[in-house]
Amino acid sequence: MILKKVNSVQDALKGVKNDMTLMLGGFGLSGIPENAIAELVSMEVKGLTCISNNAGVDDFGLGLLLQKRQIKKMVSSYVGENDEFERQMLSGELDVELIPQGTLAERCRAAQAGFPAIYTPAGYGTEVAEGKETREFDGKMYVLEHAFKADFAFVKAWKGDAAGNLVFKGTARNFNPCMCGAAKITIAEVEELVPVGELDPNQIHMPGIFVQRIFEGEKYEKRIEQRTVRTRE
Amino acid sequence: MLDKNGIAKRIAKEVQDGYYVNLGIGIPTLVANYVREDIEVEFQSENGVLGMGPFPFEGEEDADIINAGKQTITTLPGASFFDSATSFAMIRGQHVDLTILGAMEVSENGDIANWKIPGRMVKGMGGAMDLVASAENIIVAMMHTNKKGESKILKQCSLPLTGVGCVKKIVTNLAVLEVTQNGFKLLERAPGVSVEDIQKATEGTLIVEGNIPEMAV
Numbered sequence: 263m264i265l266k267k268v269n270s271v272q273d274a275l276k277g278v279k280n281d282m283t284l285m286l287g288g289f290g291l292s293g294i295p296e297n298a299i300a301e302l303v304s305m306e307v308k309g310l311t312c313i314s315n316n317a318g319v320d321d322f323g324l325g326l327l328l329q330k331r332q333i334k335k336m337v338s339s340y341v342g343e344n345d346e347f348e349r350q351m352l353s354g355e356l357d358v359e360l361i362p363q364g365t366l367a368e369r370c371r372a373a374q375a376g377f378p379a380i381y382t383p384a385g386y387g388t389e390v391a392e393g394k395e396t397r398e399f400d401g402k403m404y405v406l407e408h409a410f411k412a413d414f415a416f417v418k419a420w421k422g423d424a425a426g427n428l429v430f431k432g433t434a435r436n437f438n439p440c441m442c443g444a445a446k447i448t449i450a451e452v453e454e455l456v457p458v459g460e461l462d463p464n465q466i467h468m469p470g471i472f473v474q475r476i477f478e479g480e481k482y483e484k485r486i487e488q489r490t491v492r493t494r495e
Numbered sequence: 496m497l498d499k500n501g502i503a504k505r506i507a508k509e510v511q512d513g514y515y516v517n518l519g520i521g522i523p524t525l526v527a528n529y530v531r532e533d534i535e536v537e538f539q540s541e542n543g544v545l546g547m548g549p550f551p552f553e554g555e556e557d558a559d560i561i562n563a564g565k566q567t568i569t570t571l572p573g574a575s576f577f578d579s580a581t582s583f584a585m586i587r588g589q590h591v592d593l594t595i596l597g598a599m600e601v602s603e604n605g606d607i608a609n610w611k612i613p614g615r616m617v618k619g620m621g622g623a624m625d626l627v628a629s630a631e632n633i634i635v636a637m638m639h640t641n642k643k644g645e646s647k648i649l650k651q652c653s654l655p656l657t658g659v660g661c662v663k664k665i666v667t668n669l670a671v672l673e674v675t676q677n678g679f680k681l682l683e684r685a686p687g688v689s690v691e692d693i694q695k696a697t698e699g700t701l702i703v704e705g706n707i708p709e710m711a712v
Contacts, residue, residue: 342618364583364625387659432559484558
């Protein structure tokens with residue numbers, strides 16, 4: 263068996279340098295690689311291009327890297343709920359490429375699956391398609407979107423083993439499986455690293471072949487962005 | 496005139512038995528509260544859940560179970576979780592039967608704008624561009640005019656577009672409109688609203704044919 267386990271977040275992030283392109287899983291604050299983000303902050307790497315559906319909130323998630331001006335460019339689909347982000351974007355300090363959410367997922371998956379590009383109907387006729395190749399299939403127009411090229415992918419799963427196999431929980435799955443194997447090196451952090459053999463092979467969401475390094479996160483805050491409840495009757 | 500819940504209530508009548516439905520953020524989210532109880536409907540949220548249930552009871556919130564509005568939710572029996580690529584395969588692959596979303600502007604040829612106000616507000620399109628580019632059945636839930644009283648039902652959108660020629664039906668606080676080749680066809684009036692009121696609030700071409708019924712909500 264090929265072992266992917268590393269003993270610390272520091273070991274896991276070896277090789278991350280200034281000006282690299284990183285993929286980070288998560289939707290809002292759900293399923294984000296909290297420990298990797300914290301380590302990126304302490305490493306003080308700068309000039310990063312981050313591919314991530316959202317940009318965190320002011321004081322959590324990718325917002326922590328934005329505060330320290332470590333991000334040069336964001337590639338995202340939705341960036342509301344973050345004042346510092348909006349300020350940096352409107353002032354031109356931060357380069358932002360907004361793309362449709364399904365296109366973001368599929369550009370990750372294309373990189374993972376060995377496709378150089380894909381055609382999508384999303385964004386046709388809008389500014390997202392400006393300067394891009396378009397083509398008609400069966401009377402409908404599509405936009406050519408290229409696979410991402412990234413140095414590292416940071417994903418977060420619920421459980422994993424030293425072979426790199428991953429199991430996700432709930433909607434914390436989101437972009438994480440799409441990013442596994444979509445960068446040169448994929449680093450998975452998990453809430454619980456279980457002994458090899460404990461995960462049922464029938465129930466594994468992402469096979470270890472897509473993961474190069476895996477570690478158990480020291481702690482997870484798992485912050486809720488919009489706590490919404492109903493009252494008991 | 497309808498309030499936001501009234502708009503949601505009227506749209507809920509469009510939801511049919513056996514539909515998989517994607518609800519956008521805002522008024523569309525409210526539609527789930529008014530769907531008839533004698534039909535089977537499953538709600539999809541593009542962050543990766545099918546079979547969404549009501550909000551959790553206090554103390555039962557789970558950070559790992561949210562909707563696309565990042566609100567804590569619950570799931571119903573038969574629900575499933577999946578990754579973002581699978582989620583958008585459901586959407587672009589036209590497996591979702593009905594998409595309900597909000598808009599800042601809609602034009603008479605069915606264009607929709609709802610993601611950006613240049614220089615002022617840029618939150619992003621999220622999943623909206625994928626949804627409108629693919630769905631056969633799109634209903635827009637919106638207020639007929641903006642806070643200044645200016646029409647949002649236009650000849651041409653002024654804001655950056657989310658999708659072109661995709662909107663089929665619009666439900667506003669004043670009316671139900673159908674997008675046709677010749678303009679917005681007035682189907683129903685909101686309670687207490689006259690055809691003249693709707694005409695005044697509509698900048699795009701409004702087609703009024705015969706007697707326009709008041710909507711039942």
